[in-house]
Structure formats: C-alpha cells, structure tokens
Amino acid sequence: MTSRLDPGNAEDEFHKEQKQASLGVLIVTAVDAEAEAVRRGLGGAAGFTVIAAGAGPAAAAAGTAAALAAGSYGCVVSAGIGGGFPGRAALGSLVVASELIFADLGAETPEGFRSAAELGFGRVEYPADSGRVQRLAAGLAAAGLAVSTGPVLTVSTATGSAVTAAALAARVPGAAAEAMEGCGVAAAAVARNLPVLEIRAISNPVGPRDRAAWRIGEALEALAAAGPILSEVLE
Numbered sequence: 001m002t003s004r005l006d007p008g009n010a011e012d013e014f015h016k017e018q019k020q021a022s023l024g025v026l027i028v029t030a031v032d033a034e035a036e037a038v039r040r041g042l043g044g045a046a047g048f049t050v051i052a053a054g055a056g057p058a059a060a061a062a063g064t065a066a067a068l069a070a071g072s073y074g075c076v077v078s079a080g081i082g083g084g085f086p087g088r089a090a091l092g093s094l095v096v097a098s099e100l101i102f103a104d105l106g107a108e109t110p111e112g113f114r115s116a117a118e119l120g121f122g123r124v125e126y127p128a129d130s131g132r133v134q135r136l137a138a139g140l141a142a143a144g145l146a147v148s149t150g151p152v153l154t155v156s157t158a159t160g161s162a163v164t165a166a167a168l169a170a171r172v173p174g175a176a177a178e179a180m181e182g183c184g185v186a187a188a189a190v191a192r193n194l195p196v197l198e199i200r201a202i203s204n205p206v207g208p209r210d211r212a213a214w215r216i217g218e219a220l221e222a223l224a225a226a227g228p229i230l231s232e233v234l235e
C-alpha cells in the first residue's frame with residue numbers, strides 16, 4: 001500500500017524537499033543586470049536556471065509560467081533589487097520575504113483602499129516556504145551579509161512619496177521591502193504547486209522619488225554575494 005504524504009510530518013516534508021531539490025531551481029529577475037549578478041554569485045552551480053522575465057508583475061508571471069512549462073523545477077525564486085522600508089531594510093542589505101504581498105491589487109473605495117482579497121476577487125498573499133526562508137536567512141547572516149526577513153510588497157507603481165510609503169507600511173505591518181515582480185512569480189509558481197521565495201537587495205529607500213539616492217551597483221553586488229548561499233541552501 002503506498003503511503004500518503006502527511007504534510008505535517010517532518011520526514012515527509014524532508015522527502016518532499018529532497019524531491020523538489022532534485023528538480024532544480026528557477027530564479028526569475030526583471031532585467032539582465034540582475035540575472036547576471038545572480039549568475040555571477042552562483043558561480044556555475046548545477047541545478048539553477050536564471051531568467052530575466054521583464055519588469056512588473058505581468059511580465060514576471062508570464063515569463064515564469066513559460067519557463068515552468070518548458071522545464072522541471074522544484075522551487076521558484078523571485079530575485080532582484082528592491083526598495084527598503086526605512087527602519088526595516090538598509091541600502092545594500094538583503095531581504096528574504098517571509099510572505100509576498102500584492103500591495104496595490106484591489107480598489108479605491110469611499111472607505112479607502114480595499115485589497116482584491118477583501119473584495120472577493122483575487123489573491124494578494126503568497127506565503128514563502130518557511131523552511132527555506134529560515135535556512136536562507138541564517139546562511140546569509142552566517143556569511144556576514146546584512147539580511148532581514150519580512151513581508152515583501154509587490155506593486156505595479158513604484159512608490160514615490162512619503163504618503164504612499166506610510167500608507168503601505170500601515171497596510172502591511174512589518175513590510176520590509178517593495179518591488180514589482182514577486183507576486184507575479186508567485187502566482188505562476190503556486191499554479192504548479194511549487195514553493196516560492198523572494199530575495200531583494202536594497203537599492204533605495206521606499207518613499208519620495210530621488211533617483212540620485214539609488215545605489216543600484218551596491219545592490220547588485222549584494223545580490224551576487226547572496227549567490228553562494230542560494231546555491232548552498234537551495235541546491
């Protein structure tokens with residue numbers, strides 16, 4: 001009689017992760033510069049495919065779905081630069097998402113913003129795989145890299161004011177970072193029952209738009225520095 005996997009059973013979880021790891025890891029970025037940084041950090045490690053799917057949730061979802069249809073993967077990662085919420089994630093640090101939140105998918109109402117989930121027409125929360133999150137965050141910290149965990153917001157419009165930054169931080173307590181692809185990647189991963197992670201290297205503060213304050217080069221270096229740990233933890 002075949003044994004049914006018990007999701008709550010640690011041994012079953014271990015075997016499931018082992019099987020997933022044998023299938024390889026898909027890492028999705030927005031642009032080539034991010035993909036090249038991730039590849040540089042992975043250093044040719046086997047079992048990893050890195051693609052640049054384009055900026056924004058729609059491109060991320062479409063590119064991830066196409067890659068998952070064309071290959072066999074056990075885990076999907078959204079990776080790239082992102083904005084850090086003040087006091088939560090400093091420039092040049094890394095954020096590993098505890099959950100991925102589609103922060104502006106919803107509607108304006110007389111009572112203010114209501115999410116698509118609150119209005120009953122969409123999904124806005126995607127939990128990251130907690131075991132991998134903890135192992136990745138611990139590995140990054142052990143490697144001496146500045147890292148934090150917390151909700152990472154996906155938006156279709158990059159925040160450009162203190163008012164919007166404050167509204168987002170109030171809407172998602174503990175929000176650590178903001179980017180534009182994570183929930184697109186997550187939607188495609190969840191459609192195939194695959195675990196999803198998001199890792200962001202902080203290039204700028206979330207708030208008033210100040211391109212001069214962006215530190216994209218530093219963030220790409222941090223993303224590359226995370227590569228060996230991604231390889232160690234997710235292989």
Ligand SMILES: O=C(O)c1cccc(C(=O)CC[C@H]2O[C@@H](n3cnc4c(=O)[nH]cnc43)[C@H](O)[C@@H]2O)c1
Nearest residue numbers: 030055056081082083158159178179180181206209
């Ligand atoms: O404000 C501008 O003029 C501007 C010019 C070029 C690019 C941008 C972006 O917002 C890049 C979005 C791109 O980078 C990620 N990212 C990085 N920081 C943030 C952020 O604070 N909020 C949202 N997305 C961010 C994002 O994932 C995209 O791939 C702006």
